Amino acid sequence: MTEDDVHAITRACDLFETLDHEFGGGHARMAAVQYLASEIAPLLRGRFTPTVGRELFSASSRFAAKTGAMAYDAGLHMLGRRYFLQSLNLAFLGSDRLLGAKAIALLSHQANFLGDFRSAVDLARTAKSGAGAQATPAIRAMLAAMEARGLASLGEERSCTNALKEMEGAFSCIDTEQEPAWMGYFDGSEVADELAHCFHDLGHGSLAIEHAQRSVDLAPASFRRSRTFAGLVQAGAHLMEAPNDLEAGCAIATQVIADASRLRSARVQAYISRLQDRMEPHNQARSVREFREFLASTPLAQA
Secondary structure, eight states: OOHHHHHHHHHHHHHHHHHHHHHOHHHHHHHHHHHIIIIIHHHHTSOOOHHHHHHHHHHHHHHHHHHHHHHHHTTOHHHHHHHHHHHHHHHHHTTOHHHHHHHHHHHHHHHHHTTOHHHHHHHHHHHHHHHGGGOOHHHHHHHHHHHHHHHHHHTOHHHHHHHHHHHHHHHTTOOGGGSOGGGTTOSHHHHHHHHHHHHHHHTOHHHHHHHHHHHHHHSOTTOHHHHHHHHHHHHHHTTTSSSOOHHHHHHHHHHHHHHHTTOOOHHHHHHHHHHHHHHGGGTTSHHHHHHHHHHHTOHHHHO
């Protein structure tokens, strides 16, 4: 067992992360599970020096978190949670408080998605406490974003606003050379997306539209799922403020879903369902009828 083995795990995780962002968690999830079982598990049972062991546990923690994130995105929530907890345990064995905080942040994100908003806030705060003084600006920004998401879902606007300010303040201090490589995804597009989600959930349609558009503009083309989330939030926000801009909302949603193509993501499907629910009172409008007709023939909605 050498550092080359650790490097191989890191490279494999980078590959699965790329596939996840572009094609969704359902695309290569089983391959990630197989890699974890056939390549990583035997290494964890092997012999290694203390230094290599810590690196191995950290790399394995990150890979388990990515495998869990793919399961979560595919709608396999109990399985995803199990991998997140496995990631947390491996981070502990590797004395890696930052990856431990990331694992708890993923649990927070999942709890918020599943409607357990108070747990989402508590988990985000637990992650913040666990990271402690070791937290880098990007880690602090990410954890503040998770807390803000839960607070927005609870309708606690003042506390959410404070958490968003904390996120933006920490983000402004990021020095990429001092950050873990695995935090590279937390860029300006991600910040804008977090703002858009929070403002959407707080009922501030115009602000959600503004930040969602900024997120889409800044997101790399390969981050197809992230662009889809932001676009669907933007479409939904057009239906929130009076008078409802049905035509804009339906037009944006149609284009976003068409661009998403065969993205394999149960979470994206849930966003589409939420958007359809918001359109329910307007079913007789021409733009809504045309959108539903389009949706009926779209692979993504049928996946």
